Amino acid sequence: MSESIFEYAPAPESRSVVDIRPSYGLFIDGAFTEGHGEPFKTIDPATEDTLAEIACADSADVDRAVVAARAAFERVWGPMPGRERAKYLFRIARIIQERARELAVLESVDNGKPIRESRDVDVPLVAAYFFYYAGWADKLEHAGFGADPGPVGVAGQIIPWNFPLLMLAWKIAPALACGNTVVLKPAETTPLTALVFADICRQADLPAGVVNIVTGAGETGRVLAAHPGVDKVAFTGSTEVGKQIARAVAGSRKRLTLELGGKAANIVFEDAPLDQAVEGVVNGIFFNQGQVCCAGSRLLVQESIAEELLERLKARMATLRVGDPLDKNTDVGAINSAAQLAKIRELAQAGEDEGAARWSPACVLPQRGFWFAPTVFTGVAQSHRIAREEIFGPVLSVLTFRTPAEAVEKANNTPYGLSAGVWTDKGSRMLWMAQRLRAGVVWANTFNKFDPASPFGGYKESGFGREGGRHGLEAYLNV
């Protein structure tokens, strides 16, 4: 009888669907152009191989992009009837679906996330957001923001590296639907899918200047946010940078939305559907290597089931497959950058030093690239750094509680407030919890679920403004 462990043979997704050019320019006014900053390289975090050289936009380049966006806003996109704008957005959404495999592979190569996620989560959601906001473009007067809400103007948008294309969609789709034009700066470590998106805009015959992509590092973002020609700044990223942007924008007429960090509590009650709760905890913290602003990085489990839940959680974690992001069976891929890996390591070390118990399943990590094994800390106290600071990695801190009131108190006892998860079979308790949790999203018996129709955003240091849904239109309408 076969008792051998059922090892899966490698099942790599083919890289042949992507054609990465040796170098990329900036996308300004409908054309790829040179940048005048010092070019930089983007690498594959799973291998540390260089993928391409990327142009860096200096302040003159950003200025060109803003001027192009302004011209497109005034002459073409702003005056265009909503039903016409919708056609372009629908077209973009369809092209994204057609080029889904290419985008998924490229996203995994540049970001390090498993192809299963880029294929089944990121790219389908990207298309869904464009479809959703395409539908709003000719119905804005029915959105509840007045009889004839107009666009804001030129939006300067700065996005992070954890969901490069999805964050682009969250920013660009509502902005365009409302009649704004955009200058978008992708993250330094993950510019490639945004540059393919630029190509998709051309393929869709989007008028020149409506979407401009300026690549670069933090300095490019600073210049963009501070540019006087920008009417609205939208930023998703770290709380630290968010505060800098808020300071830069303060006192100007610019409008601002920020979607920042989080330290979400995933709260499991003793009457929870246990096996699904374990799945939800795993999905909450190991999805995208935990590099998710709304990751369920604190597990609050009721004392009466803590031991049993942890046992199940560890057994489940032992089945996570860590490795090549392009392997279709990989669950946990590479950390996005050396800098991020160093940050995760530092915080994990702090967890050990402060006396929490660290555990990871046995797993062989590749030699090259940036890797961190799925990790759980037990015996964590509220005062530990790993319970308070955002780790942005596959590291879970486990705390316990005895009563619902204590769960709420602990869950809310954080400077952040982006998301929370509650696991219970009792509907009344679910509602009671949801009313008291100060978090932009409360997931009931699930976690990390996104839908274009649902608003997303934070309380407290997790930022302000909402993206997604009808609420997401407000940031891009002159209301």
Place this chain on the structure above:
Amino acid sequence: MTVMRDDALSGAELRAFLQGLPGVDQVGAEERAARLGTRSIKASAKAEAIDLAISMVDLTTLEGADTAGKVRALCAKAVRPDPDDSSVPRVAAVCVYPDLVEVAVRALAGSGVGVASVATAFPSGRAPLEARLVDTRAAVAAGAGEIDMVIDRGAFLAGDYLKVFEEIVAVREACGGAHLKVILETGELVTYDNVRRASWLAMRAGADFIKTSTGKVSVAATLPVTLVMLEAVRDFRAVTGRQVGVKPAGGIRTTKDALRYLVLVNETVGPDWLSPRWFRLGASSLLNDLLMQRRKLATGVYSGPDYFTVD
């Protein structure tokens, strides 16, 4: 969780126990099963998995029109699934109606392939208990090593758990040394909570295997139902130390389906269940697809269906 002593079990105790089991969230369970369904099993892993799947098949014929000749043909297939290739493993068992057990036993003597028989007024189970027990004893007397019984779904849905429990215990006794597979008919239980309760009920009553379906109801085996049953056998072993097998049956027709079930077993209960001793696939047409894919993998080309025997 604690399991009470099963002698002197009262209906109220049993009900409290079954209703106290952790619930199953339908959306979560279906999502987990669907996600495991996207696993990509290639090359050497696929070859190993196909052979494992073949060795787990309960080759089944349960038609009113079954004849001794048909059963003998099926038995020949069970022992040597691919006449052109002796490296193909034999299947786990042949599953027939009680009156054909004798034919199967004779045809399979010394082959290592087991003889399973459905009993207890399969598939509805709507006969007096005494008749169901007679049915069972007859199948065992004729040489069946495995009995696939059906539970009284009506009693289960009405909340009369003790009746179902006692009937399983009675059939268990009637089985003597034969292995007992208890068919829950999950398509009629409808909810995953019911599937989990019925699984625990059957295991506590002495089932050696829990089986999803008769194959005679339109919703037969599904991945999420099997997932819930696998979680139940895993938890049952953790509490009692006794390992119980799982058999999805009905609707499993392709190699792709079969591999999905193996992935499910591998990633929820682990390799302890990855053998015909603990996991079976109840199917009739699946075997030929497994053989076809096996040959494709070995030769690189597909053979037509005419190259595999239709039995």
